[in-house]
Amino acid sequence: MVLGLRESVCADDAERLIKGLLNQERTALARTITLIEDESPCAEEILKEAFRHRGNSKIVGLTGAPGVGKSSLVDNLVSIIRDEGSTVGIIAVDPSSPFTGGAILGDRVRMRSRTTDEGVFFRSLASRGHLGGLSRHTGDVVTLMDAFGFDYILIETVGTGQSEVDIMLYAHTVVVVLAPGMGDDIQAIKAGILEIGDVFCVNKADHPGADKTVSVIESMLELNKDWKWKPPVVKTVAAEQVGVEDLLEQIKSHLEYLRANDLMDKRVSRSYRASLEENIRRETVDKVLRCAIKDGVLDVMLDEMLKGKSDPVTCARELVRKYLCGKEI
CATH class of the missing domain: 1.10.1200 (Non-ribosomal Peptide Synthetase Peptidyl Carrier Protein; Chain A)
Incomplete structure (x- = not known):
């Protein structure tokens, strides 16, 4: 009842x-x-x-290492987008508190302008240990904001610096943000950033080494001779609101390129697949854990591992076989 x-x-x-x-x-x-x-x-x-x-919003992702100024860029982009009369939803993925599991920075700290603007909606999501620079719920929140009807959705990844390639699974256009003097040229190669960037932004371009950073990025991009869309490199100084309008124009150009060449559906399909895979993982993992905890099996297996009688790989396969497959896997 x-x-x-x-x-x-x-x-x-x-x-x-x-x-x-x-x-x-x-x-x-x-x-x-x-x-x-x-x-x-x-x-x-x-x-x-x-x-x-869903299906009407322009979805833009911004990714990059800590300290490159992603939040300042988002703040400036929002102001320009609103001045043009468009609405915008912002998803900022923050590190999780180890105690609460919630986003550490929170909404008010992150958003400095347009806090009372009805055409702007800001939400921080906790990464909660999810790899790839995003939250496990990023795709779902994008779906909600898209259905709500925002003209733009901006996604800012958590600043982990080395594992933020998942943004390409949800965004139509990916902006890779770098800054001079931070070893970003090496990091870009390590993280595979070159492969995911549709637009490159060298922020803090008033700092020494900015031109060198631009040159390094452009040189690496030249190694790929098969670009159908060659990613532009834009210099900005977000703290001074310099170059951000040009950045937005390059974002718009890429979105138009996708539409003009019938590539938008491919990006959307990639996003749908990512959401589907995440939901499959969520359904299967949650089901196994719920059942194992309810039946007391999880505690038994943990005890066996402590005594050296079993191991995580064996236990995991036994749980999947018991609660999902019902047969050998």
Whole structure:
């Protein structure tokens, strides 16, 4: 009886939030994102409906090492986008607190301008240990913001510096942000950044070594002779609001290139596949862990590992076979 009541309340809440989301009610969007982060069952129905209404937003990702000024660039881009009359949703993925699991920096610290602008919506997501510079819920939040109807969605990755290539799975256009004097030329090669960048931005271009950094990037890009779209390299000084308009124009040029050459569907399909794979992992891993904890099997296996009678690989395969496959794998 209690379970049935809970399901009824959840269904009513989901219906109300879906209606609010499609009517561009900011409180509905904020509440739904919270449900997703909390992995509430109510979020599933909302996401299913939201997916049917996505497909109109321009999705731009900004990635790069800590200290290159990604947040300042986002702040400046938002101001220019709003001055042009377009709306924008921002997703900033922050490191997680080891105690709460929440985003450490939070919304107010990150966003310095347009805090009361109804055409701007900002949300910090905790990475919660998820690799690739994003949160496991990034794709879901992009779906919600797209369905909400923002003209632009900006995604800023967590500044881990070496594992941020996942942004290409969700963004139509990826901006790689670097800064002079930070060893970024070496890091770019290590992280495979050259392969994911559609636009390169050398921020803090008023610092010594900026021209050298630009030259290094351009030289490395020249090694690829098969560019259909050759990524431009833009110099900016976000702190002085210099060069950011040019950066936005290059972003727009890339988006137009995708549309003109029928490549947008390929990018969208890549995003859909990433969301599908993430949901499969979530469904399978969560199911195995829930069942193993409920049955007490997880504690038994941990005890066996402590005693040296088993190991994580063997235990993991046994759990998958027991709760998912029901046969040898």
